[in-house]
Amino acid sequence: MEKKEFENEYARFWIENGIVFFVYKPNTVIDQEAAKKIVADRIQFQNKADFPVYCDIRGLKSADKAARDYLAKEGSSFTKGVAVLVDSPMSKIIGNFYMGLNRPTTPTRLFTNGDEALKYLQQFAS
Structure with a gap:
């Protein structure tokens, strides 16, 4: 039987309509x-x-530089495209700057609106 949902100490994830949803737990x-x-x-x-x-x-409280670097590179593994939901326009600006330095290996965009993020991902869903 295929796994429908998974949770570890940091996040919860599930697959819905061909998209993996990955949500950090609060204050991670x-x-x-x-x-x-x-x-x-x-x-x-x-x-x-x-x-x-x-x-x-949005639940991510902090990530050290080594974690951010790892996620920027390895975090793109087995992804067709990534939409990152952030909690503020300032987070989006900082995130875009960081992505410019660490160039993800798959198409990645930051959003402050969940519906816009989902719309972006539809082009990658099969």
Whole structure:
């Protein structure tokens, strides 16, 4: 039986309409080891298949530089496209700056509106 939902100490994820939804739990703090676990769990959950990913980082309190670097590169594994939901226009500006430095390997955009994020991901859903 295919897994419908998965949860670890950092986040909860599920697949809906061909999109992986990944939502950080409130006040989550991650380091590089946590980032590695998060990415490994997501890839295993997806059965190593490529999916568009809706990543809600509004619950993320902080991530150290090593975690951010790891997520920017390895976090794109097995994704067709990524929409990152942030909580403010300032977070979006900071996130876009960071993505400019760390160039994700798949199309990635930041959003402050969940509906716009989903609309963006529709082009990658099969």
